[in-house]
Amino acid sequence: MATRGGRSRAAVSALDPVPFALDRTSPVPLYYQLAQQLEAAIEQGALAPGDLLGNEVDLSTRLGLSRPTVRQAIQSLVDKGLLVRRRGVGTQVVHSQVRRPLELSSLYDDLEAAGQGPATQVVRNERVPAPADVAAALGVPEGAEVVRLERLRSTHGQPVALLCNYLPAGLLELDSARLESTGLYQLLRASGITLHSARQTVGARCADAAEAARLEEREGAALLTMRRTAYDDTGRPVEYGTHVYRASRYSFDFQLLVRP
Amino acid sequence: MATRGGRSRAAVSALDPVPFALDRTSPVPLYYQLAQQLEAAIEQGALAPGDLLGNEVDLSTRLGLSRPTVRQAIQSLVDKGLLVRRRGVGTQVVHSQVRRPLELSSLYDDLEAAGQGPATQVVRNERVPAPADVAAALGVPEGAEVVRLERLRSTHGQPVALLCNYLPAGLLELDSARLESTGLYQLLRASGITLHSARQTVGARCADAAEAARLEEREGAALLTMRRTAYDDTGRPVEYGTHVYRASRYSFDFQLLVRP
C-alpha cells in the first residue's frame, strides 16, 4: 500500500487517530494543552501501555507546533511517570497502571479523596512560647510566640489520628470553626501560602494510656507516628507537626519517582 | 558611578564573582555542567539563601550559552527544590537548608549512607509458586514461578529489619553471597535494571512471637511495616516486598516536593 503524497513513511502510531484541539487564543500554554490531552488519551485507553507515541518531529508538524514545544509537553508526562523515552526507539506509554503522583499528603485530603467523610475536633488552638524542637524546626528563637494546634481526626465516628501542629505566629488567622470543616493545608492554600516541600519522618511506637484513651485503642496498641516540617515556595518553614495515627485504621500510601 | 561601556545596569548578582568552567568538548551536556556548578556554589555557600541568581539573559551572554540552555540548567535545580523562580523578580536560592532529594529508598543504601555498616543474613533464596498477592503485584499468573527472598538486616550486631521480597523468575541471578555483601537494589542496578518508580504503603503493628524472636524485641513491640512494588523504566514490576522494621531502631525519613 503506497503512502499518499510526500508523507514520510514513519511507523504507525497509536496516536494517529487521536484528535487534538489546540487553542492558540487560550491563556493556557500550548505545551500544557497538549500534555493534558495526551494524558487524557492515556487515561481513557486510547493509548495503551507499550504503545509508541510517534516521533516528535512528525507530531510537531502534524500539530503545527515547534519541536521544543512538543518535547516540553512530552517531558512533563515523562516527569509524571506516564511515558518513557528511549533514544533510537521512541516514546512509549509505561506498562504499569501507576497513577497517583506523589504529593504532600494532607490527612484531610487523603481521607476526603477516599470518601471517608473526615470530621475534626479542635482540642487546642492557642498561642504558646516555642519549645526547643519547635523553634528549631520553624527557625524562630526558642520561646518566641507560635500557634499551637491540637486536633482529633475521625472517620465514621471512629478516631483515626491525633494531630499536633505548630505555626509561626502571624502567618494566618486560624479559625477553629473553619479548621473543623476543612483541613489545615486547605486553609494555608486559601491564605495564598503555596506549599513547596516537606521533610517527613515516619515511625511507630506503642500507645501510652492517654493516647489509647483518646484514640479508643488499648494501651500498647501500635501507632504510626509522623513528624513533618513543611516549607513554602521560598523555603521558609510554615508548619511543624507531630502526628500519631491508629495503625489499625490508617497507613501511608505513596508513590516514588526516581530521577536519573 | 557610571557603568562602563554599554553593559546593561542589571542588579548585582551574588553570582557575579563565581567562575564557571564549561567544557564544550565534554560529553556532559552544557546545561548539566552549569547545573552542577550552580549547585556546588549553593552547597558551598557562595550563593546564600535568598540570593538572586541574576537574570537569565545576562547569564547566558556571560556564559556564551543560549537562554534555553541556561533555563534548562536552572529548571533542573528548581525541580530539585534548590531554587525558586518568581516572575518579575528573579531566581532565588531557597531559604531553608533542605537538601536530600526524595529517592527510592533502599534500606541498605540508607544504612550505609548513615555509616551504620549494615550486615545481611540471607534466610531464604528460593523459587516458589506466586501467592495471589504477589502474582497481582508482579503482574504474573497466580502460581507462576517467582523468586522468594528472605533476609535479616542488622547494624552494630543488632537486627533492624526482616525483609521479604519477590521477583519475577529469570529477571536476574541472585547470588546469596553477593546479597549478603550488598543491597538488592544495587544488584538490580548492576544487572542493567533501572528502577523508575515505586508504590509504597507504610503502616505499623505489634510484633508477634516469631517476629519478636527474630528481631530480638519483646512480643507486642511496635513494628514499622512497608509494602512496596517497584517498577523499571518501562513500567514493568520488578520487585514486590513486605518488610518489617524495629520501630525502636529505624524510621523512614524523606522529603517531598510539591509540583505546581
Added chain:
DNA sequence: CAGTGGTCTAGACCACAGA
C-alpha cells in the same frame, strides 16, 4: 543504514512584578 530522542542556537513576543 535510517530513525529516534538529546542537545543546542538565536532570536521573538508575552504576562507579570515592582518602582
Added chain:
DNA sequence: CTGTGGTCTAGACCACTGA
C-alpha cells in the same frame, strides 16, 4: 515604566538503537 521569567519558533548537529 523597566526588568523579569514564561512561552514559542525554526532550524541545526549529535549519539544512540535496531535492522
